[in-house]
Amino acid sequence: xxxxxxxxxxxxxxxxxxxxxxxxxxxxxxxxxxxxxxxxxxxxxxxxxxxxxxxxxxxxxxxxxxxxxxxxxxxxxxxxxxxxxxxxxxxxxxxxxxxxxxxxxxxxxxxxxxxxxxxxxxxxxxxxxxxxxxxxxxxxxxxxxxxxxxxxxxxxxxxxxxxxxxxxxxxxxxxxxxxxxxxxxxxxxxxxxxxxxxxxxxxxxxxxxxxxxxxxxxxxxxxxxxxxxxxxxxxxxxxxxxxxxxxxxxxxxxxxxxxxxxxxxxxxx
Numbered sequence: 001x002x003x004x005x006x007x008x009x010x011x012x013x014x015x016x017x018x019x020x021x022x023x024x025x026x027x028x029x030x031x032x033x034x035x036x037x038x039x040x041x042x043x044x045x046x047x048x049x050x051x052x053x054x055x056x057x058x059x060x061x062x063x064x065x066x067x068x069x070x071x072x073x074x075x076x077x078x079x080x081x082x083x084x085x086x087x088x089x090x091x092x093x094x095x096x097x098x099x100x101x102x103x104x105x106x107x108x109x110x111x112x113x114x115x116x117x118x119x120x121x122x123x124x125x126x127x128x129x130x131x132x133x134x135x136x137x138x139x140x141x142x143x144x145x146x147x148x149x150x151x152x153x154x155x156x157x158x159x160x161x162x163x164x165x166x167x168x169x170x171x172x173x174x175x176x177x178x179x180x181x182x183x184x185x186x187x188x189x190x191x192x193x194x195x196x197x198x199x200x201x202x203x204x205x206x207x208x209x210x211x212x213x214x215x216x217x218x219x220x221x222x223x224x225x226x227x228x229x230x231x232x233x234x235x236x237x238x239x240x241x242x243x244x245x246x247x248x249x250x251x252x253x254x255x256x257x258x259x260x261x262x263x264x265x266x267x268x269x
Contacts, residue, residue: 001058001083002091005069005076006051011075016050017124019068020151024119024176028157029063034056035153037069037130041135043145048132050074056083107146108185109192113199113226115206116217119176123215124151127180130206138198144187152179152224169243170219173238177217180223199226222264232269240269 007016020037027033036053046123051140052074054066061082062070070081117123131149138143160175184195210216220231232240244267251257 001056001061002086003054003066003070003083004051004078005074005080006049006078007074008049008077009075012050013128014125017121017128017151019073020153020178021119021124022068022073023065023123023157024153024178026155027065027153028155033063033065033158035066035069036149037153039132039151040131041139041147042178043139043142043147044061047136048149052084054111086260098101100266104146105185106176108146108187109189109195109201111195111226112198112224113183113184113203114220114221114224114229115178115180115182115203116221117178117210118155118217119178120213120215123210123213124178126209127206130209131182131202134198134202134205138194140188142191142194144185145191146185146206148181148183148185150181150183152181153177154179169235169239171239172219175217177219179217179221179224226265227262230269231264232266240266244269 014038016039020035023033023035027035036055037050038052039048039050041048054069056063056066061084063083068074070076070195091192097103100106115127117127127178128149135147139147154177156174157174159172159177162170162172163174182199183198186195186251207216219234220229222231225231232243235243247257247266254267257265
C-alpha cells in the first residue's frame, strides 16, 4: 500500500517536523509502516515544497501509525488521504521517466550528503531553516537546480533489530534518529563549484550549531554518505580494526581494494 501526499501553507513546515519526529519516536508501534519525507527546493521558486511517500505492508488504507501524514497533523493538498495498492512494478514505471531523456533528472549532475541527527524537534527545525535559507540565497539563479532534504526517520526498534543481527559491525546507537539525506541536482558543469561550496559551508555551519546541543548522531549510512564523510570511522574501534585485519589478510597488496574505483575504503579509514 502506497500514498504520496504533498502539503502546502505556512503551517506545513512545523507540522512536517512534528509528524516526522512522531514517527521516529513511535513508528516502531507498527513495523509494517515506512515513511520517506522529503522537502524540495527548485531554483527560482519562492520556497520549499513538502511531500512524503508512505508505505504500508498490509491492507489498511489509513493505518494509525501514518495518520499524522494523512490529515491528523498535516493536511494533504493533493487529495491523497489514504493508501492504495500499488505494485512495485507500477511504482518503477511511474518514476522511471524522470531519469529518461527529457525527464527532470536526465543528464543532471548530482551529489548526495548525509546529516545524521537524533530525533530532536529543535535540531530538526534548525537544520531545516539553515538549509533552505542558504539554498534560496545560493541557488535562486542556478539553472536546473533541484535541492532535496529528506528527513528519514529511524526508529529505535529498527536500530535494535540491526544490532541484534549476527555479524552486525556498526554498533549503532539505538536512540530514535533522523538520517537526513541531502540531494543536489543541477544542469551545468560551470555550477559545480557553487554546489561544492554550498555543501561544505552548510554542513560546517549546521554541525557547529548542533554539536553543542548533543544533537549529532554518530553514524553514517553508507548509501547516503558523501565522499569524505566518516562512514567506517563511525564504527566501534574494535570492529573497524577487525575489518582491517580481514582486508589485510585477503588483499595485502590492495589489488582488489584499488581495482574498485571510488567508494569508501576500509583500508583508508
